[in-house]
Amino acid sequence: MSLRDLRVALAAAARSFTLAAALAAALAGCSSVPPAPPAPPPPPEESVKPGINKDFLDPALDIAKYEQRFEVESREVFAQRERVVALLGLRPGLAVADIGAGTGLYTLLFAPQVGPKGRVFAVDIAKNFVDHLRAEAAAAQLPQIEPVLCTERSVELPPASVDLAFVCDTYHHFEFPRSTLASIRTALRPGGELVILDFIREPGVSSEWILGHVRASEAVVRQEIEAAGFEFVRREETPYLRENYVLRFRRP
Numbered sequence: 001m002s003l004r005d006l007r008v009a010l011a012a013a014a015r016s017f018t019l020a021a022a023l024a025a026a027l028a029g030c031s032s033v034p035p036a037p038p039a040p041p042p043p044p045e046e047s048v049k050p051g052i053n054k055d056f057l058d059p060a061l062d063i064a065k066y067e068q069r070f071e072v073e074s075r076e077v078f079a080q081r082e083r084v085v086a087l088l089g090l091r092p093g094l095a096v097a098d099i100g101a102g103t104g105l106y107t108l109l110f111a112p113q114v115g116p117k118g119r120v121f122a123v124d125i126a127k128n129f130v131d132h133l134r135a136e137a138a139a140a141q142l143p144q145i146e147p148v149l150c151t152e153r154s155v156e157l158p159p160a161s162v163d164l165a166f167v168c169d170t171y172h173h174f175e176f177p178r179s180t181l182a183s184i185r186t187a188l189r190p191g192g193e194l195v196i197l198d199f200i201r202e203p204g205v206s207s208e209w210i211l212g213h214v215r216a217s218e219a220v221v222r223q224e225i226e227a228a229g230f231e232f233v234r235r236e237e238t239p240y241l242r243e244n245y246v247l248r249f250r251r252p
């Protein structure tokens, strides 16, 4: 075949390919099967424990009353606070989020651990706690503390801004755990960790008050957090805690 014949044959082939493609596109447009409608958005998550945060959300929340309730030796997470902080393995420069910071019991202990180059996001749904923490941080000259008023569905932290999220005595206060966990996952850097400290809830072992107040057992909490896309790292050895357990997870 001459060079000229080859060119003519190639041009004809290209024309018929374009024609076939146009025909296929036209046929697809005439298909009798209508395109599937977009899936409806999932319904918003419902509260798993309506009313559990009523007192915290009260604009008249009395800080002094909660300081007396939370920062008292008879409360295990207060009495063992130094050991709990040591367990977390904080170091200068880390960004930590104290989710459900309350009166700031742990926030104020974290600040010197991460130092002036670190960050402690003190996150809470209660405006009075957040305002109080802002005043405390200023008085203690700890600019690394950043109080954050969040919502019941989101911790409202920037994406990939946190190395470790600490949730003390607060997981059972999450009314919308799936939504809140998704927001914590987004806020954590890949490889960042989530540490949950919460009440042991075991019929026959735990007090009646815990059984009524805390909705989920440790096993259920673990399952919910894994379902939210976290990897289980370990259950911490905490022989000094009798009423509480500590679980550590990682954002993949």
Ligand SMILES: C[S@@+](CC[C@H](N)C(=O)[O-])C[C@H]1O[C@@H](n2cnc3c(N)ncnc32)[C@H](O)[C@@H]1O
Pocket (backbone or CB within 6 Å): 053, 056, 070, 077, 099, 100, 101, 102, 103, 104, 105, 106, 123, 124, 125, 126, 129, 150, 151, 152, 153, 154, 155, 167, 168, 169, 170, 173, 174, 175, 180
């Ligand atoms: C029992 S207190 C624990 C406070 C503090 N972590 C401590 O151990 O002293 C629970 C705290 O969680 C806050 N809280 C409840 N639901 C929350 C949510 N979805 N996100 C952030 N904070 C929440 C409450 O306002 C309250 O300050």
